[in-house]
Amino acid sequence: MKKLILFTLLICISLFAFGQKRVVCCSKPSATRQFAMLAANPNFRMEHKTPLPIHFQSAIGKAITYKTADGKESAAYFLKAKKTTNNYILVIHEWWGLNDFVKRESEKIYNELGNVNIIDVDLYDGKVATTREDAGKFMQAVNENRAKAIINGAIAYTGKNARIATLGWCFGGGWSLQASLLAGKQAAACVMYYGMPEQDVNRLKTLNADVLGNFANKDQWINPKVVAKFDADMKKAGKKVYLHKYDADHGFANPSNPIYDSNATKDAYANTITFLKARLK
Template identity: 75%
Template sequence: MVVQTFIKNKTVIPEILINMKKYLLVTLLISCSAMAFAQSKMACCAKPSATKQFAMLAADKKFVMAHPLPLKFHFQSDIGKPITYNTADGKTAGAFFFKAKRPTNNYLLVVHEWWGLNDWVKKESEKLYNDLGNVNVIDVDLYDGKVATTREDAGKFMQTVKDDRAQAIIKGAIAYAGPNARIATIGWCFGGGWSLQSSLLAGKQAIACVMYYGMPEQDVNKLKTLNCDVLGNFAAKDGWINPKVVAQFEENMKTAGKKATVHEYEADHGFANPSNPVYNSKATTEAYNYTLAFLKPRLK
């Protein structure tokens, strides 16, 4: 009887097929929506990179106000000179270069604070150049020529730095040094974090990394690729790169099987810059002595 009813009522089968198609379509739409939601949730909840985390601090008013306007500072180097080199993104980059007195493959890459490649950075680089002995020093410029004199500009410049461009600038500097170059890095604040990133980018050419109160890389898998030891000079009173962040970095370095030597000073973020009103002479001297003791044997 049931079979006969289906045959006589020819409209039943098409209706069943239509309903099945509707059901499958709705199921497909629900599945796609669920996948899209899951992907968007993963994207929104994904932890930003160390460099982006630091750049995001420019939106924090407390962080911005913790950077007093720099005191007037002028320096004219008789040793260093501006250079231009090609970058892999088809552009060029500017830098300030101190050439070693004698041919050597030892290079120190210097990364500026959030103010940009200003006179204080050049003066500090010349001091390192003289104190380290026969070494080439390259001051990279991640702001592409822009130098801030106000907090607002510094925050804007730091936020607009794109990782791809910054990496191209650093890789270009490494290429300028050459395939046989032995690369050490150093930086402060914004440049402190990028000092560590520079050593990661240098790969097997990396021989030493010094970072002053910069955002450390916390990705253990990335840290496993690091080819050198790290010296960290941090400020115990730093409200952002605080002792908790530093302790986590030390733990991550241990997990990655890498060596990090950390010194923390009773000072504020930015303590090593004499043009900064929070400058701490004692902490600066101690940190600099540790820095020289760390770099000298590795740059022989």
């Protein structure tokens, strides 16, 4: 009798474990994970042309380190405001990593906006890619818990009274939205350049910031259908999103990209600056 009870118990445990495995395996991956998984697609990798070299040396930007929520540290690139202010922008890099393009763009925005602090976070923990193969590996290897810890560490670094805007391109475009979600009531604005939107309407309901989205109609991945769904989801969530859609391709705003579109970039940049100025007064 005892053997029968033990056998039955083992079967129940096995069935439960199998059921749990099925739930985990069949659960829908997060928006950021979905985007990272695209790196396994050869067409997606080929869409990202090998970047032209950009060399940038700043006289005001500096490297910093801060504690992260997982008990570790993270390095970042920091542009400190000339006068004390609680306005911050968290900038999140493309799939190439925190390179000179990102630092140069951050300083351009810094000079344009006036008195603002900018932190370029590094979700690759120091790795920078110069080939699409390495970029794909780095993006796929990003651990979501570590990425969130890095972002939460940057939010803590800004201080509890900070008003936080977020901005990112490509891989960083999706994480820009996630960073604004993580910032909670401190979130003041979110700018996404052709990044994967959050697809959970209930999560979008917790968003405290308006969103500006710069998207590309020729993008095969964050395509017009994905953008239209994001627009509808934001409306369902009762949130404001301002969409700008260009007859350009994924990565159009990076001058180191051979498919760079100067006209689309100028318009997207002008809209971005206007949007941020209105929300970081």
